[in-house]
Amino acid sequence: MGDLTEVRRVYGTGDLAALPVFAGGFINFGYWAGIPLDGGLTVEQRIASQEALYDLVVAALSIGPGDRVLEVGSGHGLGARRVLRRGPAVVRGVDLVPEQVARAARANDDPRVAFVRGACDDLPFPAGSFDALLSVEAAQHFEDVPGFARESARVLAPGGRFAVATFFTRTDDAPERLAGLLKTFASGLDHAHRVDDVVRDLRGAGFADVTARSVGEHVWRGLDRWLELGPRPDHWDRNWLRAVEQGLLDYYLVTARKPAGSGA
Numbered sequence: 001m002g003d004l005t006e007v008r009r010v011y012g013t014g015d016l017a018a019l020p021v022f023a024g025g026f027i028n029f030g031y032w033a034g035i036p037l038d039g040g041l042t043v044e045q046r047i048a049s050q051e052a053l054y055d056l057v058v059a060a061l062s063i064g065p066g067d068r069v070l071e072v073g074s075g076h077g078l079g080a081r082r083v084l085r086r087g088p089a090v091v092r093g094v095d096l097v098p099e100q101v102a103r104a105a106r107a108n109d110d111p112r113v114a115f116v117r118g119a120c121d122d123l124p125f126p127a128g129s130f131d132a133l134l135s136v137e138a139a140q141h142f143e144d145v146p147g148f149a150r151e152s153a154r155v156l157a158p159g160g161r162f163a164v165a166t167f168f169t170r171t172d173d174a175p176e177r178l179a180g181l182l183k184t185f186a187s188g189l190d191h192a193h194r195v196d197d198v199v200r201d202l203r204g205a206g207f208a209d210v211t212a213r214s215v216g217e218h219v220w221r222g223l224d225r226w227l228e229l230g231p232r233p234d235h236w237d238r239n240w241l242r243a244v245e246q247g248l249l250d251y252y253l254v255t256a257r258k259p260a261g262s263g264a
């Protein structure tokens, strides 16, 4: 059951980024390849893991000079700095929560970057406005994934690239079982979107070359090690790794392309 009120509470009046499970203003589980997990972990390494998740997505989009780039679910807006390293002409961030838009604006002073309030299934841009669209650990909150796919296809120009990283589910019984394991699923903050359905929705919206690649091997062990070592708020627990081990969910990089011959 969707609960936008919960998203607004957690990211608006609350600030999830302030929890010790995250660091540096990012709000994602991180991509820990190359970070040793057998000793202690520093806050700098936790921040580096979250930057590396952005870098993975940005690399998948082959962003280059002159590109117009949109991020959906931009949070504190720190991903824009990773995108800027590729020399785009324009970077826009959309977030449902006005407080996040304000935080992102404060964190960025590059004239190429701006943030607006908007929803994944109602993007406030004309058709064909962007060459690349990314979203990092936000799609698990989206109630309307077909709407997100449709809007992404609309705002991308022909030939535009799409890349999303987050956790999606793998089994029909995942919704009930995850609600029993993880409070973010029980509360309605996170939705159990089956990865096969996400792929189907993207194809249904007209995307080509849709792929969903598991990157969980570089996400879950690092996250769990960080949770094991750190002060642990009661609503973030070690059950993420258990859910993965039970085959209920995984972390994915989903990529797609808007066909070059399609209308803007």
Ligand SMILES: C[S@@+](CC[C@H](N)C(=O)[O-])C[C@H]1O[C@@H](n2cnc3c(N)ncnc32)[C@H](O)[C@@H]1O
Residues within 6 Å of the ligand: 007, 011, 025, 026, 027, 028, 072, 073, 074, 075, 076, 079, 094, 095, 096, 097, 100, 118, 119, 120, 121, 135, 136, 137, 138, 141, 142, 143
């Ligand atoms: C887990 S945070 C990730 C933030 C950022 N991408 C990062 O990695 O640090 C998810 C973000 O998605 C936003 N969000 C949730 N539902 C949304 C929706 N339907 N449309 C747009 N943004 C949404 C939230 O407000 C929040 O800022």
